[in-house]
Amino acid sequence: MDSAEKGRRVVVVGAGFGGLFAARRLARSGLQVVLIDRRNFHTFTPLLYQVAAAELEPEEIAYPVRTIFRGQKNLRMVLGEVRRVDLSARQLEVGDVSIGYEDLILALGSTTNFFGVDGASDHSWPLKTPGDAVRLRSHILECFERAQLRSESSARAPLITFVIVGGGPTGVEFAGALSELIRGPLARDFPSLDLSESKVILVEVRNSLLGSFPQHLGMYGARRLRQMGVEVRFDAKVTAVRPHSVAFASGEAIESATAVWTAGVRGDPALERWGLPTTRDGRVPVDDTLQVPGYPHVYVIGDSAYVEQAGRVLPMLAPVAIQQGEAAAENIIRAASAKPARAFRYRDKGTMATIGRNAAVAVLAGHAFRGFPAWIIWLAIHIASLIGFRNRLLVLTNWAWDYLFFERGVRLIDPGP
Numbered sequence: 344m345d346s347a348e349k350g351r352r353v354v355v356v357g358a359g360f361g362g363l364f365a366a367r368r369l370a371r372s373g374l375q376v377v378l379i380d381r382r383n384f385h386t387f388t389p390l391l392y393q394v395a396a397a398e399l400e401p402e403e404i405a406y407p408v409r410t411i412f413r414g415q416k417n418l419r420m421v422l423g424e425v426r427r428v429d430l431s432a433r434q435l436e437v438g439d440v441s442i443g444y445e446d447l448i449l450a451l452g453s454t455t456n457f458f459g460v461d462g463a464s465d466h467s468w469p470l471k472t473p474g475d476a477v478r479l480r481s482h483i484l485e486c487f488e489r490a491q492l493r494s495e496s497s498a499r500a501p502l503i504t505f506v507i508v509g510g511g512p513t514g515v516e517f518a519g520a521l522s523e524l525i526r527g528p529l530a531r532d533f534p535s536l537d538l539s540e541s542k543v544i545l546v547e548v549r550n551s552l553l554g555s556f557p558q559h560l561g562m563y564g565a566r567r568l569r570q571m572g573v574e575v576r577f578d579a580k581v582t583a584v585r586p587h588s589v590a591f592a593s594g595e596a597i598e599s600a601t602a603v604w605t606a607g608v609r610g611d612p613a614l615e616r617w618g619l620p621t622t623r624d625g626r627v628p629v630d631d632t633l634q635v636p637g638y639p640h641v642y643v644i645g646d647s648a649y650v651e652q653a654g655r656v657l658p659m660l661a662p663v664a665i666q667q668g669e670a671a672a673e674n675i676i677r678a679a680s681a682k683p684a685r686a687f688r689y690r691d692k693g694t695m696a697t698i699g700r701n702a703a704v705a706v707l708a709g710h711a712f713r714g715f716p717a718w719i720i721w722l723a724i725h726i727a728s729l730i731g732f733r734n735r736l737l738v739l740t741n742w743a744w745d746y747l748f749f750e751r752g753v754r755l756i757d758p759g760p
């Protein structure tokens with residue numbers, strides 16, 4: 344690469360898993376990189392549910408982007424929301440600033456998909472960002488505070504009944520963690536409350552949990568959750584969410600002040616607004632080189648991208664985003680040296696989900712694990728994947744405290760602004 348090519352400016356939008364790994368690879372190559380995010384930190388989403396379940400603080404699973412790239416002179420971080428992209432002029436707008444690019448990587452992630460269910464976007468609680476997790480944690484704790492002031496069981500029970508919609512990994516993990524929070528620390532904090540009135544209900548439209556895992560692991564997950572006091576309901580299609588109830592296609596309604604929505608995600612609507620082609624679920628179909636057809640200077644990766652491989656759509660998972668980030672960066676580096684782009688191939692190293700204390704499921708290198716061995720693997724991989732030694736230490740300390748003393752350190756109700 345000569346110095347003119349090194350001056351080539353690559354803009355990466357999004358410092359999540361895809362954007363971060365793309366920017367890292369590009370920065371090492373010597374190209375000029377501009378990394379834009381509306382937040383100044385990277386979030387380790389796999390542990391977000393533990394923030395909502397009062398197990399971890401949000402800053403323990405987040406890391407400042409500027410610190411990650413400290414000393415990297417050819418990378419500039421810009422804090423702000425990209426509001427417009429002009430694909431023909433190769434320019435984008437962040438606030439009132441216009442930034443031009445030779446190559447663009449869009450790694451915007453995804454947004455919650457409410458599937459048009461009546462009232463779901465207004466009355467259910469999403470779990471996508473640290474802000475969502477802290478708000479949900481405060482709401483759950485407030486529900487217990489309000490419940491203990493009610494003398495009538497009919498007024499108390501809906502406040503401490505929690506419906507979790509969606510039996511994928513996030514729903515399963517949160518249901519387990521919430522049940523442990525209620526039966527452990529909250530039972531001790533609220534001795535005057537009859538916690539047999541408190542329910543955690545996990546509802547799934549299909550007839551199994553953890554649909555992306557082998558069926559026997561989904562069955563194990565349901566069995567373990569039930570042993571932990573979670574009510575698991577299958578074939579339960581939510582038709583409406585109201586402030587104090589959740590309605591089902593069967594005609595039944597559950598009285599509850601809290602519906603947590605973990606039923607699905609979709610591509611960010613901004614992608615369509617910016618004139619990119621999108622699928623029905625808002626993702627951008629890209630070539631096998633991760634370029635947008637007709638716009639060879641634009642790469643879309645991670646949750647924002649729609650990629651089929653061996654007849655199946657790649658899932659919205661962190662390892663997919665990471666590998667695509669590195670592959671898109673590699674193709675841009677190759678283009679700067681006039682080399683042809685390479686096709687992206689996802690290497691599936693496995694998936695895992697935790698259910699609760701001593702219980703998890705994992706598929707690694709084609710082998711299925713469950714129970715304690717899977718839980719230990721889950722702990723080790725998540726600790727190793729966190730960014731920053733301080734975060735690893737804090738998370739490990741919190742987990743050890745929780746494991747040994749059945750106690751959660753974080754039970755703050757955020758008073759808000």
Ligand SMILES: Cc1cc2nc3c(=O)[nH]c(=O)nc-3n(C[C@H](O)[C@H](O)[C@H](O)COP(=O)(O)OP(=O)(O)OC[C@H]3O[C@@H](n4cnc5c(N)ncnc54)[C@H](O)[C@@H]3O)c2cc1C
Nearest residue numbers: 357359360361381388389425451452645646659660661664
């Ligand atoms: C609760 C939860 C649990 C999960 N658990 C797991 C798990 O256990 N294992 C797993 O593999 N995956 C898990 N995932 C999925 C995983 O987080 C995503 O697949 C992954 O983050 C996708 O990476 P990404 O780079 O595409 O997007 P993200 O990591 O979401 O990053 C997108 C970034 O873009 C920024 N952004 C978006 N729009 C703009 C804009 N207009 N301007 C500026 N910045 C913008 C956002 O602020 C964000 O930082 C989980 C997700 C959630 C929500």
